[in-house]
Amino acid sequence: MFGLDAFHLARIQFAFTISFHIIFPAITIGLASYLAVLEGLWLKTKNPVYRSLYHFWSKIFAVNFGMGVVSGLVMAYQFGTNWSGFSQFAGSITGPLLTYEVLTAFFLEAGFLGVMLFGWQRVGPGLHFLATCMVALGTLVSTFWILASNSWMQTPQGFEIVNGQVVPVDWFAVVFNPSFPYRLLHMSVAAFLSSAFFVGASAAWHLLRGDRTPAIKTMFSMALWMAVIVAPIQAVIGDMHGLNTLEHQPAKIAAIEGHWENVPGKPTPLLLFGWPDMEQERTRYGLEIPALGSLILTHSLDKQVPALKGFPKEDRPNSTTVFWSFRIMVGLAMLMILLGLISLWLRYRRRLYECRPFLHFALWMGPAGLIAILAGWITTEMGRQPWVVYGLMRTRDAVSARSDLQMSLSLLAFLVVYTSVFGVGYLYMIRLIKKGPQPFDDHPTDGTPARPLSAAPDRIEEKR
Numbered sequence: 001m002f003g004l005d006a007f008h009l010a011r012i013q014f015a016f017t018i019s020f021h022i023i024f025p026a027i028t029i030g031l032a033s034y035l036a037v038l039e040g041l042w043l044k045t046k047n048p049v050y051r052s053l054y055h056f057w058s059k060i061f062a063v064n065f066g067m068g069v070v071s072g073l074v075m076a077y078q079f080g081t082n083w084s085g086f087s088q089f090a091g092s093i094t095g096p097l098l099t100y101e102v103l104t105a106f107f108l109e110a111g112f113l114g115v116m117l118f119g120w121q122r123v124g125p126g127l128h129f130l131a132t133c134m135v136a137l138g139t140l141v142s143t144f145w146i147l148a149s150n151s152w153m154q155t156p157q158g159f160e161i162v163n164g165q166v167v168p169v170d171w172f173a174v175v176f177n178p179s180f181p182y183r184l185l186h187m188s189v190a191a192f193l194s195s196a197f198f199v200g201a202s203a204a205w206h207l208l209r210g211d212r213t214p215a216i217k218t219m220f221s222m223a224l225w226m227a228v229i230v231a232p233i234q235a236v237i238g239d240m241h242g243l244n245t246l247e248h249q250p251a252k253i254a255a256i257e258g259h260w261e262n263v264p265g266k267p268t269p270l271l272l273f274g275w276p277d278m279e280q281e282r283t284r285y286g287l288e289i290p291a292l293g294s295l296i297l298t299h300s301l302d303k304q305v306p307a308l309k310g311f312p313k314e315d316r317p318n319s320t321t322v323f324w325s326f327r328i329m330v331g332l333a334m335l336m337i338l339l340g341l342i343s344l345w346l347r348y349r350r351r352l353y354e355c356r357p358f359l360h361f362a363l364w365m366g367p368a369g370l371i372a373i374l375a376g377w378i379t380t381e382m383g384r385q386p387w388v389v390y391g392l393m394r395t396r397d398a399v400s401a402r403s404d405l406q407m408s409l410s411l412l413a414f415l416v417v418y419t420s421v422f423g424v425g426y427l428y429m430i431r432l433i434k435k436g437p438q439p440f441d442d443h444p445t446d447g448t449p450a451r452p453l454s455a456a457p458d459r460i461e462e463k464r
Contacts, residue, residue, distance in 0.1 A: 007399050009407035010082040013414055015381075017075045020418050022377060023370050024068030029143060029188065030195020031061045032136035034222075035116075039129050048439070049214045055120075056215075056437035057199070060429055062117055065109075067425045071418075082407075086388050086398035090166045093159065093174055097149040105142035109135050143188055151180040153389050154380070155248045166392070178248050182241040183380075189234045190376065193336065194369025196226035201366025202433045204359045215437040217353055220362075224352070228340035235333060239296075246297055249390060250306040252383035255319040256326045257293060258283040261307045267294035268305040273327070276319035281309060283319075314386065322383045329375040332368045339365055 004012070035054055042050035076098070079087050087095075115123060115131035123131075158173030159166045168174050200223030206216045246253045254260075258276040259268060260283065270293040274286035297305050308316055339361060346352040353359075388395040 004404075006402045006404050006407045007396055009404065009411050010399050010402065011395070013082065013407065013411045014075075014078055015378075016411070016414060017071065017078065017418070018377070019374055020422055021068065021071040021075050022373060024064050024071060025139070025142070026191045026194045026370060026373050027064045027198060028061065028068055029139040029191035030193075030198075031057055031064065032132075032139045033192065034195060034199065035061060036129075036132045036136045039132050043125060043129055049218050052215050052437045052439060053219055058117060060432050063425060063429050063432070065113070067422055071422065082400050082402065083388075083398050084400040086393065088165065089393050089398070090153075090389055093152060093166055093168050094149050096168075097145055097152070097175070101142055101145035105138045105145065108141065109138035112138070140188065143191070144184060147184045147187055148175045148177075148180055151183045152177050154183070154384055155179040156389055156392060161392075166389075179241075179244055182237065182244045185237050186234070186241050186376075187373075189230060189237060190369065190373050192226065193230055193234060194373060196223045196230070197336065197362075197365050197369045198367075199223040200227070201363050204362040204366075205433070206436055207353055208356065208359050208363065211436065212353060213437075219437075220353065224340065224343040224362075227336055228344060231333065231336040231340050235337065238330075238333070242297060243299075246305070249383070251308070251311045251315060252317055252322070252380075253297065254306050254308045254311070255317040255322050255383055256379065257297070257305060258286070258319050258323045259293065259305055259307050261309045262304045267291040267301050267303070268297070269293050270296060271323075274323070276323050278316070278318065278320060283323075317383045317385045322379045325375045325378040325382070329372045329379065332372040332375070335365060336368060336372075 035058060038050045038054040038057070041047070042054065079091075079094075112131040112134040115128060116135050119128055119131065152174055155178040156166075157177050158168060158170035160169050161167070199219055203216050203220030203223065207220060242253070255276075257268075258271045258274055260281055262268060267290070269288040269290045271283060272287045272289065274283040274288075276283045291301055293305050294301055294303055308319060342358060342361070343352060346355055346358060384390055386394050386396070388398040
């Protein structure tokens with residue numbers, strides 16, 4: 001397909017499926033904690049606005065959860081079908097870590113999800129709040145194990161290689177590898193931010209259409225407070241993560257910066273924009289600020305950042321890709337911080353819900369968090385190349401022995417099925433959002449729900 005061999009088709013297929021999948025857990029992680037906060041506020045204040053918002057967002061959470069489980073299961077099978085070399089080499093570590101995720105996070109979520117979605121009128125308020133908190137905790141525990149597995153692939157430790165296979169010798173070192181704490185915080189906070197901007201954009205859409213009910217104004221205000229507080233925190237976490245990456249994966253940082261060689265005795269400049277050329281080994285059309293690269297990445301003006309020419313060609317990541325994916329992520333993060341600062345000014349002027357240019361800004365920023373997450377994962381995964389386990393196993397050695405035709409057909413099937421099935425799921429969520437929060441009906445519904453998606457209504461009447 002398109003002149004690509006089985007190896008590159010396998011990489012494209014995995015990138016495509018994980019890009020679809022990561023959107024659902026990101027929203028699920030943030031919404032689960034948001035639902036816990038909403039129910040806690042309702043229990044404390046008895047304000048019906050919080051209860052209406054809880055039931056509105058629980059429907060969208062249910063759709064996300066269902067699609068996240070399905071897309072995640074399909075993605076996991078690819079370790080055996082397309083990446084058997086990796087499974088044989090490192091399966092003794094990644095296999096148990098993913099099993100721990102199922103035994104802890106998935107069982108915790110599954111055990112309390114039914115109570116959370118369908119038990120509002122069947123159990124007491126305290127038990128229902130506990131169920132919501134346990135589901136929220138389950139999403140974070142799932143993040144813990146998934147990031148532990150992926151971080152070990154970035155900065156492996158706590159193992160020995162016996163007969164060409166990785167053997168764990170220290171599980172504490174395996175799990176708490178050098179990059180794990182930074183990556184866990186970075187991804188968790190990114191999920192909270194993504195959900196906040198998703199919620200804020202939903203409220204902005206209703207405000208632009210003239211709906212200024214207390215529920216809409218409350219969820220808009222809560223989302224913007226999240227942006228004000230958490231977006232700057234994420235910037236600090238990102239800086240710490242960058243310093244950690246410089247220490248353990250210097251080639252990745254050099255590729256991200258599009259930095260090819262150092263001038264003896266001079267600090268490293270920061271390239272704002274440009275086009276890294278892997279063949280000519282230079283960054284064309286570069287716009288740089290002298291010494292700023294050293295200041296940001298080493299927090300000094302006398303240290304230099306490692307340059308790409310200091311690494312063998314076969315060990316260099318594709319700088320063209322990660323250079324721009326990183327800048328997309330950072331650019332969106334700066335816009336998030338800007339949105340939060342503007343919201344503070346508008347609160348002070350008492351025009352937060354009336355300033356239409358700002359509402360349009362908030363609406364267009366709705367997918368910003370999810371796009372930033374995708375750009376961040378492209379940066380971290382493409383920046384690890386050509387290694388699948390950094391410094392131990394090259395990606396080309398991890399792929400299964402599949403023909404070009406087999407990989408082309410399976411990739412085509414994924415493109416068709418994912419686009420159609422999950423495309424319908426996206427559209428359904430949009431329709432739910434357009435309906436908006438409704439007053440909660442205290443009368444129990446008939447029938448017994450059988451699946452998470454039963455929490456969403458069968459028919460939706462949109463606001464006109």
